[in-house]
Amino acid sequence: MCYNCGCQEPDDPMGKGKISEGGASLTEDDLKLIAEKWEMSVKDTKKNILTLLQKTLED
Numbered sequence: 260m261c262y263n264c265g266c267q268e269p270d271d272p273m274g275k276g277k278i279s280e281g282g283a284s285l286t287e288d289d290l291k292l293i294a295e296k297w298e299m300s301v302k303d304t305k306k307n308i309l310t311l312l313q314k315t316l317e318d
Contacts, residue, residue: 262286 261267262285269287276282279289294304 262290 261269261271264273264284266273272282272284272286275284277284277286277289279292290304290308291301293299294301297304299307
């Protein structure tokens with residue numbers, strides 16, 4: 260869940276469930292599923308997310 264709460268535990272949904280299962284925690288498994296569905300690597304998926312986050316944080 261570290262992707263949205265800052266805990267630095269990318270595989271721990273912190274009792275709130277994974278987004279891909281209807282929960283509220285963005286986990287490594289969610290990113291893997293996104294990458295698979297888009298036929299992308301996890302690394303490229305993360306790069307694209309990072310690029311957009313950096314852009315939106317500048318605004």
